[in-house]
Amino acid sequence: MTRYKQSYTTVINTNKVSKRSSLITMIKWLMPACLVAMNIAAFAQDLYICKVQGLVNLDKVPLKVGDKVPLKDATAFEFASEKDYVVLISAEKGRCVVSPSQGSATARKSSTDNHLWLFVKDNLVPCPKVNSLFSRGIEEDVRDYLRDGRWVMLDSLVVPLSAAYMNDDQTFRISYHAGNRDVAKDYIPRRSYPFLVFNRETFTVDKTYWDPSHLRDISIALHDTQFDMTRTLINLSITSLGSPAILEELRALRYGLVEYTKGDGDRMKNEMRSHVEQYYGNIDGDTLTRLMEKLRIEN
Amino acid sequence: MKRKWLVYVVCLGHALFMLLLSWWWLSLNYNLELEDNLVRWTSLVKRILPFTSTHDPGRLSAYTFVDISGARMLADQPAGLGKDAITDRRQLDSLLQIISRATPGPDAVICDVFFDRATDQDLQLQKSINRIPGIVFPYSFGGDSVVLPAVPGIPSAYSAYYSSSGVGLKDSFLKFHLIEGDTMKSIPLRTYEWISHKQLRKRAGLLWGGGRPMSNTVIPDIKILPVELSDEQFSRIIPLEDLLVLNNDEAAGKFFSNKIVVIGDFQTEMHTSIYDQIPGALIIVNVLESLIAGEVNFSYLMLFYLLACYGVLSYLVLYYEGGPGSLEERITRISYPLVGSVGSRMLGFSLGLYIVSIICYFVFNVHTDILPMATYLSMVSLIRRKGQAPLRKIVRKRRKVVGEAVNQ
Numbered sequence: 001m002t003r004y005k006q007s008y009t010t011v012i013n014t015n016k017v018s019k020r021s022s023l024i025t026m027i028k029w030l031m032p033a034c035l036v037a038m039n040i041a042a043f044a045q046d047l048y049i050c051k052v053q054g055l056v057n058l059d060k061v062p063l064k065v066g067d068k069v070p071l072k073d074a075t076a077f078e079f080a081s082e083k084d085y086v087v088l089i090s091a092e093k094g095r096c097v098v099s100p101s102q103g104s105a106t107a108r109k110s111s112t113d114n115h116l117w118l119f120v121k122d123n124l125v126p127c128p129k130v131n132s133l134f135s136r137g138i139e140e141d142v143r144d145y146l147r148d149g150r151w152v153m154l155d156s157l158v159v160p161l162s163a164a165y166m167n168d169d170q171t172f173r174i175s176y177h178a179g180n181r182d183v184a185k186d187y188i189p190r191r192s193y194p195f196l197v198f199n200r201e202t203f204t205v206d207k208t209y210w211d212p213s214h215l216r217d218i219s220i221a222l223h224d225t226q227f228d229m230t231r232t233l234i235n236l237s238i239t240s241l242g243s244p245a246i247l248e249e250l251r252a253l254r255y256g257l258v259e260y261t262k263g264d265g266d267r268m269k270n271e272m273r274s275h276v277e278q279y280y281g282n283i284d285g286d287t288l289t290r291l292m293e294k295l296r297i298e299n
Numbered sequence: 300m301k302r303k304w305l306v307y308v309v310c311l312g313h314a315l316f317m318l319l320l321s322w323w324w325l326s327l328n329y330n331l332e333l334e335d336n337l338v339r340w341t342s343l344v345k346r347i348l349p350f351t352s353t354h355d356p357g358r359l360s361a362y363t364f365v366d367i368s369g370a371r372m373l374a375d376q377p378a379g380l381g382k383d384a385i386t387d388r389r390q391l392d393s394l395l396q397i398i399s400r401a402t403p404g405p406d407a408v409i410c411d412v413f414f415d416r417a418t419d420q421d422l423q424l425q426k427s428i429n430r431i432p433g434i435v436f437p438y439s440f441g442g443d444s445v446v447l448p449a450v451p452g453i454p455s456a457y458s459a460y461y462s463s464s465g466v467g468l469k470d471s472f473l474k475f476h477l478i479e480g481d482t483m484k485s486i487p488l489r490t491y492e493w494i495s496h497k498q499l500r501k502r503a504g505l506l507w508g509g510g511r512p513m514s515n516t517v518i519p520d521i522k523i524l525p526v527e528l529s530d531e532q533f534s535r536i537i538p539l540e541d542l543l544v545l546n547n548d549e550a551a552g553k554f555f556s557n558k559i560v561v562i563g564d565f566q567t568e569m570h571t572s573i574y575d576q577i578p579g580a581l582i583i584v585n586v587l588e589s590l591i592a593g594e595v596n597f598s599y600l601m602l603f604y605l606l607a608c609y610g611v612l613s614y615l616v617l618y619y620e621g622g623p624g625s626l627e628e629r630i631t632r633i634s635y636p637l638v639g640s641v642g643s644r645m646l647g648f649s650l651g652l653y654i655v656s657i658i659c660y661f662v663f664n665v666h667t668d669i670l671p672m673a674t675y676l677s678m679v680s681l682i683r684r685k686g687q688a689p690l691r692k693i694v695r696k697r698r699k700v701v702g703e704a705v706n707q
Contacts, residue, residue, distance in 0.1 A: 048547070048550050050541040050544050050545055065545070065546075066546060066547050068550075089537055089554075091363070091553035093533040094534050094535040094537065095535075095538070125532070126529035126531070126532060126534035128366070128534055128538070
């Protein structure tokens with residue numbers, strides 16, 4: 001009884017302390033609980049399917065456009081092939097793609113039917129991605145820039161790439177046919193220098209420089225080292241403006257343009273551009289400036 | 300005593316003149332490269348520093364961005380010059396119908412799509428547009444007349460993205476006029492008026508009618524950068540097609556209820572800003588964000604601060620006389636041989652104005668100019684020095700005579 005009284009008294013005396021400690025304990029437990037709840041709430045939104053490529057199942061049921069998908073830790077999609085994908089949208093979070101070829105986590109392969117399993121939550125990839133060097137994708141960028149593939153180069157041809165789409169597993173393969181042999185050169189794009197550059201070195205084989213105007217079947221391909229897959233992006237026809245005959249012709253043209261435009265630099269450039277693009281191929285602004293400078297000095 | 304009073308009055312008058320000069324320069328459509336750099340770096344530093352940053356990533360959830368770059372249709376070019384790709388009116392119409400059925404409706408709809416060509420679907424589109432309250436479309440100004448959208452009778456506002464211009468300057472978006480001319484209200488202002496239930500009017504270069512007056516020309520902070528439109532898992536940009544294929548009004552309605560819907564081309568319609576390439580629709584959003592945050596509101600404290608700073612500079616230019624052994628003399632002894640008298644004045648005033656401008660931006664969120672003001676102050680200082688040259692000669696001669704007399 002005495003012991004009980006003592007302990008009771010202790011409790012009464014330390015009432016304030018125990019209240020404070022219970023408050024601290026409550027906060028200690030509540031804070032992580034709130035964080036977990038917020039995390040769950042962030043993913044508890046409705047995700048709607050707006051595009052399905054190929055056959056993709058959820059719990060053995062094929063997904064179709066308009067389906068609502070619960071985004072839980074255990075939600076996994078079953079893809080019939082690696083090229084299949086699902087596009088999901090959410091009013092709260094936005095748009096994303098789930099695909100075995102784009103996901104960050106590795107897909108689990110079924111041993112029976114070769115289907116691929118992916119946990120959705122770990123494999124959401126934002127799409128479309130807007131970034132400072134705006135791009136729809138590295139392939140589209142290169143194709144858009146090179147247009148019909150007819151280009152001229154003075155000493156180099158520079159194709160800008162988007163740093164945001166750099167994939168460590170992808171390389172550019174430039175191939176051409178030179179002197180009865182097929183040549184292929186790989187270029188690894190770097191984020192710090194997102195350009196694909198064709199220069200003298202590109203067309204040098206065994207210390208012999210080949211004028212790109214005389215080469216056949218020049219093409220750019222995107223090579224995926226992970227899957228050992230190569231996709232041809234565009235076939236090129238490059239004319240080197242460094243050849244003496246072309247330079248002689250352009251020099252004569254410039255001489256005529258000086259008189260025709262009365263020395264107006266911008267008009268001369270425009271006339272020169274339209275002539276080069278009509279007869280030889282597309283020319284970028286930098287190459288045109290350097291060409292004009294070269295012709296001016298040599299005159 | 301009387302002279303001191305006169306000095307104060309002159310300095311205040313000159314400071315007022317400088318303030319007007321600064322205001323006039325801000326209202327012009329062009330800016331100098333030096334200002335580009337100042338704005339860029341101060342904005343970035345302000346954004347990064349935790350105690351100065353006004354950046355709120357949570358604001359993104361107030362918007363729904365709909366990308367119409369993939370919704371194209373072919374239309375005949377004028378004078379039979381073949382076909383041209385324009386925004387698919389049918390798809391846009393379907394989207395607007397979904398938006399009009401959303402309950403509760405959107406807070407506002409900004410449709411950054413300029414209809415420059417009439418099509419057969421325009422009548423239907425017009426009906427759908429007029430069912431949505433708070434929607435706005437762009438019109439442009441062709442130098443001497445307004446170019447209205449080809450779809451008649453739809454709510455529209457002025458749209459332009461000012462760029463730097465002039466010799467040797469970068470072509471990049473920096474300034475934005477909330478009202479062009481006297482009455483042409485821009486899209487962000489029109490949307491802000493709709494959201495805040497205010498009507499603003501331009502008078503004396505300021506906007507009145509919404510509590511505190513606002514500056515008409517703003518250099519907005521880019522609060523939402525293009526990179527922020529996507530995180531590691533989701534992209535905030537929803538293609539138009541995705542919303543249409545859902546074919547579920549309840550699901551689609553969630554994208555628009557109580558949101559500011561921004562419809563635009565986020566893929567190809569890019570503008571060069573001082574930060575980087577930025578979609579035109581996002582420029583509108585950023586200006587709107589500055590308006591909502593009250594960052595363009597005119598501050599009387601800022602006026603007082605600028606007057607005080609310009610007053611001090613006016614005193615330095617008009618009245619300050621550095622005696623022998625003063626700081627000014629010591630600085631000029633080093634700087635004159637290096638950059639000359641004009642150069643050293645320019646550098647000195649530029650440095651002073653840099654400090655004034657940076658403090659003004661960090662405290663009041665308003666960028667002030669540097670180079671034109673520094674040039675002006677250097678000129679005034681030079682003229683004053685030239686004017687005093689004969690007087691100095693006399694003083695120097697007198698000193699010489701007095702010195703010789705003392706020696707004798």
